[in-house]
Amino acid sequence: xFWLDAADSGRALLxxxxxxxxxQFTPATDAWSLDLxxxxxxxxxxxxxxxxxxxxxxATRPGDPGALYLGGINPASETPYLLSRxxxxxxxxxxxxxxxxGGRGDYQPGFFFDAKRxxxxxxCGANDTIGWHCDVRALDTGTSAWTPxxxxxxxxxxxxxxxxxxxxxxxxxxxxxxxxxxxxxxxDAARERMIAGLGNSNEGVFADLYTLQL
Numbered sequence: 001x002f003w004l005d006a007a008d009s010g011r012a013l014l015x016x017x018x019x020x021x022x023x024q025f026t027p028a029t030d031a032w033s034l035d036l037x038x039x040x041x042x043x044x045x046x047x048x049x050x051x052x053x054x055x056x057x058x059a060t061r062p063g064d065p066g067a068l069y070l071g072g073i074n075p076a077s078e079t080p081y082l083l084s085r086x087x088x089x090x091x092x093x094x095x096x097x098x099x100x101x102g103g104r105g106d107y108q109p110g111f112f113f114d115a116k117r118x119x120x121x122x123x124c125g126a127n128d129t130i131g132w133h134c135d136v137r138a139l140d141t142g143t144s145a146w147t148p149x150x151x152x153x154x155x156x157x158x159x160x161x162x163x164x165x166x167x168x169x170x171x172x173x174x175x176x177x178x179x180x181x182x183x184x185x186x187x188d189a190a191r192e193r194m195i196a197g198l199g200n201s202n203e204g205v206f207a208d209l210y211t212l213q214l
Contacts, residue, residue: 001058005088007065010036013044013088015069016054027054027075031093044088048095051084057111059120061141068098070122071106079105079127083139100139102146104129117163118142136166158212177210178203 001015014032018025029052031044053072060067066087073079081103087094106125114121120139126132136150136159149166150159158169180199197209 001056001069003058003060003067005033006060006062006067007088012036013093015058015086015093016056016072018054027073029054033088033091042091045092046095047092049097050095051082053080053082055107056082057109059111059113061113061120062115068111068120070103070111070120071109071125073107077128079107079129081105098144100144100146103139104137104146114138114161117161121161122146123159134168136168138166175210177208178206180206 001017003013005011005013012034014034016030017028019028020026029050031046033042033044034040035042051069051072053074056069056072058067058069066085069084069086070082071079072082082105083098083100083103085096085098087096103122104127106122106127109125110121110123112121113119118141120141121136122139123136124132124134134151135148137146137148139146150168160167160169177197178201180201192213196212197206199206
């Protein structure tokens with residue numbers, strides 16, 4: 001998980017991931033700070049109980065110095081439901097568990113905060129129950145409860161977030177990217193488009209980027 005520190009615009013934070021020693025796909029649980037001016041990395045200490053899984057995702061909320069960490073895969077290759085809160089403080093990260101109910105474990109889900117509707121959204125991912133999917137769930141900040149509300153099918157889709165009518169819409173797309181995992185995607189709000197690409201599949205490693213005008 002890699003994100004900007006909400007309390008310090010001069011640094012980005014990194015937690016977990018996978019390393020190649022002693023073997024490929026070994027989970028890592030260390031935390032680091034990247035100085036955005038100098039490019040220097042500093043290892044962070046952690047307090048509290050880390051989630052015990054890597055490959056989860058971070059979501060931040062405006063005005064909140066902390067962040068939520070959702071999902072991941074543990075050393076036994078299981079995907080239990082994990083939702084933890086972490087707060088960066090100087091040279092450390094403090095972890096606490098949350099009490100949000102109704103969630104589901106996922107590996108590499110999409111996870112972000114929907115500021116207009118004051119809720120967190122989790123979409124897509126993989127778990128040891130149903131495999132790869134593009135289900136969507138919302139975490140209400142008032143009730144601390146998850147609610148499922150949309151399921152995608154194959155291909156490129158756009159998620160409409162109109163409250164009470166959330167649904168996936170299938171646009172007409174020319175030259176869509178090939179199916180893949182471990183890619184990246186960002187929402188370019190100023191230009192109303194999504195930029196996505198990179199990743200890999202059984203065809204190999206991709207070094208491409210695509211834009212989807214919304």
